[in-house]
Amino acid sequence: MSLQPGLYVTATPIGNLKDITFRAVDVLRQADVILCEDKRVTAKLCQAYEIKTPLSAYHDHNGEIVRPKILDRLRNDQAIAIVSDAGTPLISDPGYKLVKEARDQGFAIFTVPGPCAAIAGLSIAGAPTDQFMFAGFLPPKAHARRKTLMELSSVGGTLIFYETGPRLTEALADVEDALGNRKVAIARELTKLHEELRNGTARELCTHYKEFGPPRGEIVLIVYPPEEESWSDEQISQLLTGLLADHSVKDAASMAAEETGMARKTLYKLALDLKKHGEKTSG
Ligand code: SAM
Secondary structure, rough: OOOOEEEEEEEEEEOOOOOOOOOHHHHHHHHOEEEEEHHHHHHHHHHHHHOOEEEEEEEOOOOOHHHHHOOOOHOOEEEEOOOOOEEEOOOOOOHHHHHHHHHHOOOEEEEEEEOOOHHHHHHHHHHOOEEEEEEOOOOOHHHHHHHHHHHHHOOOOOEEEEEEEEHHHHHHHHHHHOOOEEEEEEOOOOOOOOOOEEEHHHHHHHHHHHHHHOOOOEEEEEEEOOOOOOOOHHHHHHHHHHHHHHHHHHHHHHHHHHHHHHOOOHHHHHHHHHHHHHHHHOO
């Protein structure tokens, strides 16, 4: 049976080549063309499943030029599959603008679902799954990363990020600073030979990777939701006021973070306010 014309957003394995659905193989075999990020990567998948469909590159660098031609093909009733190097297209991968334009122009779009590293990692982490937020890659630069984490500090559910090994230690330190010493899980090399899931607090895992070196391979960083508040605002003010009597704002914030498990950044701001207020009232 041949495919209906339209765009087929098709998930492919995130490591283990066997993680592909029967339907994905059918769609990739029957499509008129497969749009892919890197032809060499997709060629391996095609070879494994005897998929002979022509491959055409679609990525961030050629999207603007190639997109009108793809939309023309859809206009000519072709069946077009889009894949990424791994997992679900559009999820931290190219395809968003194509899907949006195809949708705006009324073409049929079908999902051929399958693996996604964020969901695979979440499903084995042991973190709450009832509410979660996928926040993509953390910014590589420290300032932007901290800002992003601060913005996410009010999210009540589990947070999921994609991260690279070399940046993981810094990212964990910033997680502790901005979100508090929360529980985290590092899901690494999922579905591959060296698949690993490591649990701990942000600080424990930061210390671990500082000691043993950054992990290799592909990583999903999962941050548990904030613990139920056990300290009232008044108790925190009292704690900080006491600490400020003998310590600098910075040290008082660090010590309070240690004691409460709250984010050092938040406590620093509170301590600063308390100190300013104290100076005003005494002066
Ligand atoms: N579209 C893909 C998906 O659905 O998961 C994600 C593509 S994104 C460019 C690549 C990132 O996903 C990697 O840097 C890593 O953070 C994560 N990732 C992909 N495969 C993974 C795996 N097997 N194990 C852990 N993380 C993985």
